[in-house]
Amino acid sequence: MFINMSEINIVDAPPGIEGSGFFATSIDKVIGLARSNSLWPLPFATSCCGIEFMATMGSHYDLGRFGAERLSFSPRQADVLMVMGTIAKKMAPVLKQVYIQMAEPRWVMAVGACASSGGIFDTYSVLQGIDEVIPVDVYVPGCPPRPEAILDGFQRIQDLVKNESGRRRNSDYYKELLGQYGIK
């Protein structure tokens, strides 16, 4: 099977000034481009959505082609926290601990109805959405969401990463947002 190189899509370069031997653009755009195509996810898989995530990582719906081939189970080395599955109130402190241990910049994706809002489990023991304990960037609805939906959510995270300003993490707005959750 001979693959013609011109059929393969490579990421577009950001707008900038080009010359022989140099390319000038804003640093935010270059860093955003590099980060968004090499995100290391932390799969926080608790239940059924975790199995759909395993299907997304498999060969049929490959997540690796978006740059997320290397899963990191250590929060210190991860970029995206993908929370997949129901979070019970017993698990909420553990989730918060994992989020606090992640280094900036970090993004959070709530996969599934249970992580987004408690799902079908409106009971005394289930946390009604992880945004009660940590700030969330992208919500992927579904019970469980199809792998295509998880990939779509991942691409939304990539858009957020690509367009993020370098100053956001130190801004007052962000500090106030984390303050609402009790995170310094």
Add this chain to the structure above:
Amino acid sequence: MEETTLNNNINVKLTEKFGEKVTAVSEPYGLLTFVTYKDVIVNVLSHLKEELKFNFLTDITAVHYPGKDHGIAVVYHLHNMVEKVRIRIKVFISEQNPTIPTATTVWKGANWMERETYDLFGVKFEGHPDLRRILNMDDLGVHPMLKQYPLEDPNRVDKKDEFFGR
């Protein structure tokens, strides 16, 4: 038909040994069910295990009947794999003092089953090696499966009644 004669035999053998401590014998859907009392339950279980060859403990659970005199029923399901017979034993205990001797002396597998029953219903198993909550958090304070406790978390502030038709 064969099932009913097998059940009959077991019934006869049990009433021989335990007399009036074995009551309310019935066979819903072919499964022999009887009621016994908490002071003989361990003897009944070990008799069933050793003599009548019910060597497998399928499950231990509880049911709450509020308003009844002895409101919590602890239900044991046993299984005789060789002769393919199942049996169900119920013990009624009072809600105010829900204690019953443990079955872990007869089967070690009763350990977590009894912890789950304690966690959800508050049934205290005397003699259990490690009776503490297993599924809920330790500081939950209540035993949630009892009928007086609601399903939903009463502390939710974001549920507006008019959206839920209340």
Add this chain to the structure above:
Amino acid sequence: MNHNHPVFTDNDPQSELVTLNLGPTHPATHGVFQNVLQLDGERIVSGVSTIGYIHRAFEKIAEHRPFYQITPLTDRLNYCSSPINNMGWHMTVEKLLNIQMPKRVDYLRVIIMELSRIADHIICNTIIGQDTGATTTFLYLFQFREHIYEIFEEVCGARLTTNIGRIGGFERDFNDIAFAKIDKFLKEFPKALKEFENLLTRNRIFIDRTAGVAEVTQEKALEYSWTGPLLRATGVDYDVRISDPYSSYQDFDFEVPVGTSGDIYDRYLVRNEEMWQSVRIIEQAVVKLKTEPKGIFHADVPEFYLPPKQEVYNNMEALIYHFKIVMGEIDAPKAEVYHAVEGGNGELGFYLINDGGRTPYRLHFRRPSFINYQMFAPMSEGMLLSDAIINMSSMNIIAGELDA
């Protein structure tokens, strides 16, 4: 031994115990349960298991839902093989209501249940492979889980949490595309399974890591109420499909594989052979279906099975039945029933007490993963840490079934 107070291995002042938190979040996506282990070097001295990190209170929810709304709840018990849970629940209610199922429905149910058993065992065996270092097998066989998902999608519309079937049969007949997919699966899967076996079964490294590790005697397994492939690996041939046949399993000719020593290699082999036997059962079911009259996909019980919409709009009786079924006001006997099916991990039991209301009075799930897992902490004393990890993955603990 009291698991809260570990014991020093010897009086050597040099030996110190390390506390390792094999915490709720750990790699290889096994599920959320915690083991706090005391280690002496690499050897485990004692361990305490903590579960409940995904307790969703299924039994309490079930007391507030009519019978047909409990099916999506049962999906989420053992979510790797949800059709078996769904069918088990439907059979429990059918036992309560004394409904006899036509043979064709039974055979269709058998096909779906065996497909989901294959899906469950694929996950377990490939994860054992991955934990010993062989990631390739995971990727190879997961393709076939996609094929099984396609068959489920053709029948009920969903991949994973299927909510398949209804009390009284199925919601629609299997169309030709579904049968074509089943035939295609039956042709391609044996080759892939053979390839998987060639990679792992006689692999020196795999055998060194799994044979002789975590042996369990039959008496100990029965003491701890083990069921399923774990119990069969120790040598006890207890299978609910043979012992209390349901859904016409007695019409099928299949064997129940049994191991000898209960170690991890035996568990792997038992599950592997069960996949071959499941393929055999599905082939027989497809042949038997050809002799049954076409078009029957539910029992003829209008009081319990929703009538077709055309009749609901035109026929008074059908309208009344539809209303009563959806409102939950069906005439179910006030009785208690226990029904067990052979899930992927063992005997999945449903204990239902009905008091004549719209919802069950009490529903209890006898969950095999919960009961199998209690032996993990006592069993891991004296084992090396890496052996304990593979032991945990070979027990196939599904967190949804553990906590319910």
